[in-house]
Each structure stands twice: as structure tokens, then as C-alpha cells.
Amino acid sequence: MPELPEVEVSRLGITPWLQGQTITNIIVRDVRLRWPVPDTLQQACGRTIQHIRRRAKYLLINVGIGDIVLHLGMSGKLRVIDAQHPPVKHDHVDIVLSNGKCLRYNDPRRFGACLWQPNDVLLPLLSKLGPEPLTSDFTPQRLITLAKGKKSPVKTFIMDNDVVVGVGNIYANEALFMAGIDPRRAAGRVSAKRYQMLTQTIKTVLEKAIAQGGTTLKDFAQSDGSPGYFAQHLRVYGRSGEPCEVCDTEIKSVVIGQRNTFFCPECQR
Ligand SMILES: [Zn+2]
Numbered sequence: 079m080p081e082l083p084e085v086e087v088s089r090l091g092i093t094p095w096l097q098g099q100t101i102t103n104i105i106v107r108d109v110r111l112r113w114p115v116p117d118t119l120q121q122a123c124g125r126t127i128q129h130i131r132r133r134a135k136y137l138l139i140n141v142g143i144g145d146i147v148l149h150l151g152m153s154g155k156l157r158v159i160d161a162q163h164p165p166v167k168h169d170h171v172d173i174v175l176s177n178g179k180c181l182r183y184n185d186p187r188r189f190g191a192c193l194w195q196p197n198d199v200l201l202p203l204l205s206k207l208g209p210e211p212l213t214s215d216f217t218p219q220r221l222i223t224l225a226k227g228k229k230s231p232v233k234t235f236i237m238d239n240d241v242v243v244g245v246g247n248i249y250a251n252e253a254l255f256m257a258g259i260d261p262r263r264a265a266g267r268v269s270a271k272r273y274q275m276l277t278q279t280i281k282t283v284l285e286k287a288i289a290q291g292g293t294t295l296k297d298f299a300q301s302d303g304s305p306g307y308f309a310q311h312l313r314v315y316g317r318s319g320e321p322c323e324v325c326d327t328e329i330k331s332v333v334i335g336q337r338n339t340f341f342c343p344e345c346q347r
Pocket residue numbers: 322323324325326327342343344345346
């Protein structure tokens with residue numbers, strides 16, 4: 079599943095090809111994504127792309143009067159290719175541009191989304207989101223306040239989109255390791271000092287992943303187009319049974335909130 083860094087790198091990758099181009103056609107081959115692709119999307123035809131933003135894992139392609147809202151779901155991929163290029167299986171949507179290219183959305187599992195959001199209406203799925211982790215809106219104070227009295231595990235807490243968006247499973251595991259916090263600990267029982275540390279480590283793991291993904295950008299408009307998962311060095315994720323890099327203790331794995339969780343029982347308390 080593409081996580082926040084992959085979506086951000088996709089945004090960086092497609093922006094130079096899309097910005098300033100006029101949309102000449104929108105071809106929808108299959109409307110059956112997570113929600114049906116709406117007819118209102120056609121309003122973007124004839125409009126010029128102003129900018130592309132990211133909110134959580136949504137990409138918002140602004141055409142002046144509104145945004146085309148894209149979500150990659152579990153298996154979605156975006157490619158910038160020649161519009162003449164014949165579509166293959168699961169190529170559901172083409173946004174055709176005046177430069178002869180098109181932004182092609184492929185999604186075998188169809189959990190992704192392609193929606194229309196007029197300027198004056200915020201889609202409900204975007205209006206309820208917590209702050210972006212890489213902005214100054216995401217503060218230790220926010221975690222401290224929201225965690226008060228919470229008995230749910232701290233890992234579940236930081237993966238909750240109401241608390242902060244875009245902290246996926248891999249990054250939650252890594253950030254908790256770097257902050258020395260046991261992922262099973264009740265959110266309400268993590269000290270203010272450690273929430274300060276955790277806020278910073280969440281920002282650090284995400285920034286690092288985006289920076290690493292940026293190195294794949296030159297290939298973005300070529301064959302595959304997907305930045306995929308970044309070959310980031312993971313210190314606990316997927317490493318159960320291996321020795322901890324810091325203390326040599328065996329990395330353990332448990333399931334928390336139906337997600338695989340990895341931690342060092344010595345370094346994380
Ligand atoms: Zn350790």
C-alpha cells in the first residue's frame with residue numbers, strides 16, 4: 079500500500095509534467111473504483127492545471143474551479159505517458175493533457191479513488207482529517223492533549239488519522255523504535271517528554287523516506303512510473319528474530335490492531 083512518502087514522491091514526480099497544461103480529455107474506462115468515478119469530473123476538461131497538492135494520502139490536482147482528487151488505495155499507480163500509448167488491463171482513468179501526455183491511473187484492486195471537489199465544497203473524507211505530520215500543526219502538545227486517559231496502545235494512537243494523518247504501519251514501527259517507546263504501551267501512559275521525542279522521530283522517518291524516494295524521480299515518466307517502496311534502511315520493521323542494531327537483543331513481533339508490530343524489548347519501554 080502506498081504510504082505518505084510514496085504519495086508525496088508521486089506528487090513531486092508528476093508535477094513538472096502536469097502543471098500549466100490544459101486538460102483536453104478525461105477518459106474513464108471503469109467507474110468502479112472505491113467510489114464510482116463521478117460525471118462531475120468532466121468539468122475539469124478544458125481547464126488548466128494550476129498546482130498539485132497532497133493532503134494525507136490524497137493528491138489534489140487543482141484546475142482553478144476545483145480539484146481532481148486521487149487516492150492510490152492498495153494498489154494504485156500513476157504514470158505520465160504518451161496519450162497514444164494503448165491502455166492495458168486495469169488502466170481505469172486517463173487525464174489527457176495538451177502536451178500530448180496523459181496521467182494514467184492503473185489499479186488492479188480498485189480500492190483507490192478519483193473524485194471531483196469543487197472549490198467551495200470540501201469532500202467529507204478530506205474535512206475530517208488530522209494535521210499533516212510534516213507541518214507545524216503537528217506538535218507534541220497535540221499528542222499529549224489527545225492521549226490523556228487513552229488506554230489504546232500508543233502505536234494505534236499515532237496511526238489514527240484523527241490524531242495525525244499519514245503515519246502508516248512501517249513508519250509507526252520505526253518512529254516508536256527511534257523514540258524508545260514500547261508500541262504496546264497505553265497512549266495515556268507515555269510521558270510528555272517522550273511525546274516530544276516521538277513527534278520528532280515521526281517527522282524524521284517520513285522526511286527521510288521522501289528524500290530517498292526523490293532519487294527514483296528521474297525514472298518517473300518511464301515504463302513503470304511507480305516510485306514503489308523506497309529501499310529505506312528499516313531498523314525494526316520486518317526484522318523479528320534478528321538482533322537489535324543498538325543492543326543485540328532479539329527483535330520481537332506482536333500484532334496490535336491487526337497490524338504486524340516489531341520492537342526491541344530492551345530499547346523500547
Ligand atoms: Zn535494542
